[in-house]
Amino acid sequence: MPLTDSDLTELGQLMVIWPLSHVNWDPPKMVVADPPSQAAASSPVPETAAFHVAASKASRIDPLARLRKLPVTVSVRLTERRISMSQLLAITPGALLTFSKSCDDLLDLYVNNALYCRGEAVKIGESFGLKINEVGVRVERESKILDS
Numbered sequence: 001m002p003l004t005d006s007d008l009t010e011l012g013q014l015m016v017i018w019p020l021s022h023v024n025w026d027p028p029k030m031v032v033a034d035p036p037s038q039a040a041a042s043s044p045v046p047e048t049a050a051f052h053v054a055a056s057k058a059s060r061i062d063p064l065a066r067l068r069k070l071p072v073t074v075s076v077r078l079t080e081r082r083i084s085m086s087q088l089l090a091i092t093p094g095a096l097l098t099f100s101k102s103c104d105d106l107l108d109l110y111v112n113n114a115l116y117c118r119g120e121a122v123k124i125g126e127s128f129g130l131k132i133n134e135v136g137v138r139v140e141r142e143s144k145i146l147d148s
Helices: 049-059 085-089 138-147
Strands: 002-004 010-013 074-077 107-111 114-124 127-135
Touching: 107 127
Parallel strands: none
Antiparallel strands: 002 010, 074 107, 107 114, 114 127
16 A cells, blocks of 8 residues: 655555464565676566565455354244243143234344344245344343443
């Protein structure tokens, strides 16, 4: 990346190396100046050329590549309610359970049992889908702020 001063005069190049778990390239070697008699005969190779090639290879490594491959469990919860054990034992085929959540309320999407986002139930062909409306746990943050 070009390094400039306030007058936009180029001062040099700034090289940034991002932390990696392992490096796939060797750092550039020190370039020893040729003696004056051989300097004219040899073609100069820019000392930063190897570094630029190596840096471009390193920048293509995705630091999250290993995380992206991890499987996660995604579940959608309609609602929940606490009932007594006697009510649970009384449930038979055809019994109806009522819940306080409205049909128009958003459904919660959990990733590995942690609330991740909320959305609306949609029908996609003969399947169920979720149209995402909110990402994050905004309600929990708001309640923690209000309780403080």
